[in-house]
Amino acid sequence: MNRGYTTPVTTITEKDFEILVQLALDEDLPAGDITTDTLFSQKETCTAILLAKEEGILCGLAVIPCLIQKTKASITWTKALDDGAFLSKGTIIGELKGSLVDLLKMERILLNFIQYLSGIATNANRVAKEFPNLLILDTRKTLPGYRKLAKYAVYTGGGANHRLNLSEMAMLKDNHIAKAGSIQSAVQMVREKNPGKKIELEIDEIAQLNDAIASKPDIILLDNFSDVDTEKAIQILKETAPGIQIECSGGITPDKLRFLSKFDGIGVSMGYLTHTVKFLDISLDIK
Structure with missing residues (x-):
């Protein structure tokens, strides 16, 4: 991994x-x-x-x-x-x-x-160590100036690094999608202007999933999904878009991690790693 x-x-x-x-x-x-x-x-x-x-x-x-x-x-x-x-x-x-x-x-x-x-x-x-089959990711929630040190510490401990900064990869959220007019337009615009850069797309409801898959980002982030919708979305993604990395985020608790650990290889981003x-x-x- x-x-x-x-x-x-x-x-x-x-x-x-x-x-x-x-x-x-x-x-x-x-x-x-x-x-x-x-x-x-x-x-x-x-x-x-x-x-x-x-x-x-x-x-x-x-x-x-x-x-x-x-x-x-x-x-x-x-x-x-x-x-x-x-x-x-x-x-x-x-x-x-x-x-x-x-x-x-x-x-x-x-x-x-x-x-x-x-x-x-x-x-x-x-x-x-507790959840070895998950990609435990950090975030940009770090003390100013300490970003690289904090991410090095996460990696040293066995965690994984999300993007180091805003220049490394694109992450499309609801305000970016609103500006572009649609999910597919947002992904297309970023891809055309930034060839070779990874694109992550954040969605906050399962109704957006089909458009998200059609836009073919590198990563789809399921933000604050319920357990039921998380399981449904992961099943659809693994069956129809196995090349897209899956990430979950938003209020991740130990109970949520235990639930997510049944899905091998997905990413879980946690501000907790560096801000608490x-x-x-x-x-x-x-x-």
Whole structure:
């Protein structure tokens, strides 16, 4: 099962987050750390262990070298694991050694990135693991600036990526269809002007299904369909248009996922993966 409608975010580089790291530093250290700078000397050194305090999926380690470089910190980082590793309580993720002052100044920023991205990866992993025959998709409901990182975390956890941005693929909704005059006109207009780009068509009632199939989009999204209409629509699509990817969305609950899991290979998009995230409990224990 391909885990992405377009090219999935399987890796991240410093270019994807260095602006966020700099913003975090500017936000947290506009004029230094008055507590640390008062009480500690730059000559003091320490060893710190990055430690998991609960089960989850690790994500975001690439941020640490960038943070060290941006702060010109006298710190060395040695990782024990890679992104995607399963963490149990007490798992050692890596070790930082060097200036105590530098480490105290970056501690919260480092943890914010790692805890947040690991929380998303853990969220995605729980759902994808429970429903392995569904394509568990993210959405564009992400914090501004964090889109690529969030989608990387979803992929790292075992989920799948929907479009990364509005430029990657077209998604036709009711207002677009109203402007074009009909479903088939909307799909045709987008296809003619954007050859080679995938087209997703969202419908919100089963009465639109025949027109939707006739327009031949790459993906048909069944939005907020009842269980009865969902089953009926999926049966029709699988029988008459097997080449069209099926996606379901709108108020997806665990009960709805259990119901949808009887239909192999369909996509389920869930804003929950990224907009309802609990930081994974990870600590930086300074010795």
